[in-house]
Amino acid sequence: MANKILVTGGAGYIGSHTAVELINSGYEITIVDDLSNSKESAIAGIEKITGQKVEFVKLDLRDYDALKELFANNKFDAIIHFAASKAVGESMQIPLHYYRNNIQCLLNLLELMDEYNVPNMAFSSSCTVYGQPDQLPVTEQTPFKPAESTYGNTKKINEDILRDAARSNEKYQLIALRYFNPVGAHETAEIGELPLGVPNNLIPFVTQTAAGIREQLSIFGDDYGTPDGTAVRDYIHVVDLAKAHVIAVDRLLGKKNKANYEFFNLGTGKGSSVLEVVNTFERVNDLKLNYKIVDRRAGDVEQTYADTTLANEELGWKAELGLDEMMKSAWAWQQKLN
Ligand code: NAD
Ligand code: UD1
Numbered sequence: 001m002a003n004k005i006l007v008t009g010g011a012g013y014i015g016s017h018t019a020v021e022l023i024n025s026g027y028e029i030t031i032v033d034d035l036s037n038s039k040e041s042a043i044a045g046i047e048k049i050t051g052q053k054v055e056f057v058k059l060d061l062r063d064y065d066a067l068k069e070l071f072a073n074n075k076f077d078a079i080i081h082f083a084a085s086k087a088v089g090e091s092m093q094i095p096l097h098y099y100r101n102n103i104q105c106l107l108n109l110l111e112l113m114d115e116y117n118v119p120n121m122a123f124s125s126s127c128t129v130y131g132q133p134d135q136l137p138v139t140e141q142t143p144f145k146p147a148e149s150t151y152g153n154t155k156k157i158n159e160d161i162l163r164d165a166a167r168s169n170e171k172y173q174l175i176a177l178r179y180f181n182p183v184g185a186h187e188t189a190e191i192g193e194l195p196l197g198v199p200n201n202l203i204p205f206v207t208q209t210a211a212g213i214r215e216q217l218s219i220f221g222d223d224y225g226t227p228d229g230t231a232v233r234d235y236i237h238v239v240d241l242a243k244a245h246v247i248a249v250d251r252l253l254g255k256k257n258k259a260n261y262e263f264f265n266l267g268t269g270k271g272s273s274v275l276e277v278v279n280t281f282e283r284v285n286d287l288k289l290n291y292k293i294v295d296r297r298a299g300d301v302e303q304t305y306a307d308t309t310l311a312n313e314e315l316g317w318k319a320e321l322g323l324d325e326m327m328k329s330a331w332a333w334q335q336k337l338n
Contacts, residue, residue, distance in 0.1 A: 002026055002048060003078070003253055004028045004029055004030065004077050005030075005079070006029075006032065006076045006078070006080070007029050007031045007079075007080050008033070008079065008083035009020055009082030009084065010046075010056075010080075010185065011031060011039070011040065011043055011056070011071065011080070012037060012083070012177070013038075013113075013182070013192070013194065014182055014238055014242065015033070015057050016038075016042040016043075017242040018082070018241075018242040018245045020046055020049050020186065021243050022080075022245070022249070024299070025250075027053070027249070030056075030057060030076070031045070031054060031057070032057045032058075032059045032061065032067075032070065032119075033043060033056070033083065034059060034060040035058060035187070036060075036328055038194060039194060040043070040056070040326050043070070044191065046190075046191060048190050052285045056247050056261070061104075061105035062100070062105060062108065063071070065281045067108050067112060068073045068112060068115075070165040070298045071094070071112045071180060071301075075117075076252060077120065077254055078120035078253060079104070079109060079113065079122070080122045080124075080248075080249065081121055081124060083105055084102045084105065084143065087100060087200060087301075088128075088151045088200065089147045089200055095150040098150045099150070099157075101200075102154035102155075103161070105280060106123070109121070110136065111301040114170070114172075117171075118171045119172055120174075120252040121172075121174050121336075122174075122175045122177060122245055122249060122252070123177065124179065124273045125155050125159055125178045125235070128147070128151070128152040128155055129155050129156050129178060130143075130145065130178075130304065131144065131145030131291050131301065132304070133169070135292030136303065137269060137307035138162050138265065138304060138305065139265070140263055140264065140307075148301075154205065159176055162174045162261055165261075167261070170171050170260060172260055173254030173257060174228040174260065174262070175248045175252065175263065175264070176261075176262070176263040176278070177245065178263060178264065178265050178266060179232045179236065180234035180236050180265070181201075181202075181234060181238070181267075182238045183202075183203040183205075183236070183238065183330060184237040184239065184325065184326035184327075185329045185330055185333035186323070186329070187332075189332040189333045189335075191333070192337075198214075200291055203235075203327075205276065206281055206289065207330050207334035210285070210287055210331065211334050216292060217289060217290065218232045218279070218291070218292060218294040219274050219292070219293050219294065219296035220274070220276075220293060220294060220300060221297070226302065230275045230276075231273065231300055231301070232270065232271040232272065232302070232304070233266055233272055233303070233304060234269065234270065234274055235266050235268070235277065235323060235326055236266060236267050237319065237320075237321035237322075237325055237329070240268075240321050242262075243317065244266050247332070248264075248315065252312065258314070264310055264311045264314070265306040265310065266308070266311060266317070267305060267320040268306070268308070269306055269307065269308040269319075277323065280323045281330075284324045285327065285331045289323070
């Protein structure tokens with residue numbers, strides 16, 4: 001019988017792409033999501049791509065009793081925990097919501113994993129835990145800097161919780177995956193990122209500007225100490241990221257993990273500047289983007305990109321898709337939304 005994976009936040013951007021890869025790898029999945037930042041149409045998209053019916057439960061993970069019932073009625077082999085609130089700006093406006101949501105969901109899951117004997121979890125962490133690193137590229141041993149945002153702090157706290165849980169109870173088998181900047185969409189354009197309201201992140205702002213939804217893209221700063229003066233990030237195709245989750249689950253179920261708490265950077269290892277992203281978007285999609293250079297955005301780091309050696313060597317995973325594919329698929333998805 002196929003192993004059954006609980007995918008929390010599976011109606012969301014990264015979760016929906018991972019759901020597709022899990023199904024294509026022969027896993028059975030149950031998605032739980034409260035649709036607070038997603039739409040049920042993502043489930044239909046997953047079903048269309050895979051040709052399989054997906055079990056979807058609409059549930060708020062903060063609701064311990066409802067979650068307990070789900071564990072009582074299912075035998076999960078592993079969990080991939082994506083569900084969280086993720087808007088950096090919003091996290092500064094309503095920090096208590098961020099602490100409650102991002103921490104309570106994880107605590108509820110860990111308690112029920114212990115009670116129902118589900119040891120394995122892969123967790124969505126972020127390169128935000130490193131802040132502006134002193135050394136590049138960023139390895140897993142790079143010290144954490146104080147978080148720039150409440151959102152970032154919740155990810156640090158989540159990692160502390162995972163580490164302490166693993167230390168206290170050998171039953172837990174946990175992997176934190178620290179994503180750099182996930183972008184792009186599935187090649188079918190059946191699923192992709194669905195930002196609610198005005199996007200804060202670069203790529204949705206770029207695609208919405210190209211689509212005429214936004215008048216102009218603001219590039220935040222061209223006076224950084226980078227080759228063209230604009231800030232540098234490690235953009236990673238969401239499908240490459242999704243595949244890493246399948247490998248993490250395979251590793252846990254195959255008992256190939258070397259410690260009961262492990263953590264890996266997931267990026268391409270290559271930094272790209274904002275201007276490079278914009279130029280690539282224009283070139284591969286053969287269009288012109290209306291943009292202007294404005295002041296730096298408060299809280300932005302100058303540059304960050306991953307050292308991916310550990311994920312390459314330990315997980316046997318490497319990002320395969322480049323900026324061209326990221327920008328093409330992001331635009332194809334935006335056009336489908338229009
Ligand atoms: P997303 O908002 O598209 O997906 C998260 C999903 O979780 C949403 O569908 C939302 O409805 C759901 N959710 C939130 N709170 C919930 C709750 N209490 N109960 C049930 N469902 C709930 O975000 P994403 O971009 O797919 O991110 C997935 C994970 O990866 C998050 O933990 C995020 O912090 C992390 N992450 C994302 C990025 C990024 O740039 N997208 C970068 C680093 C880390
Ligand atoms: C942001 C968050 C980070 C979070 C990540 C994924 C901040 C400070 N950091 O990362 O914690 O994990 O999103 O959700 O918010 N840019 C523009 N114009 C725009 C938008 C962005 O020039 O309209 C630039 C930014 O200055 C940055 C780059 O594009 O240099 C990428 O920005 P963004 O997509 O918001 O991601 P991060 O800032 O890297």
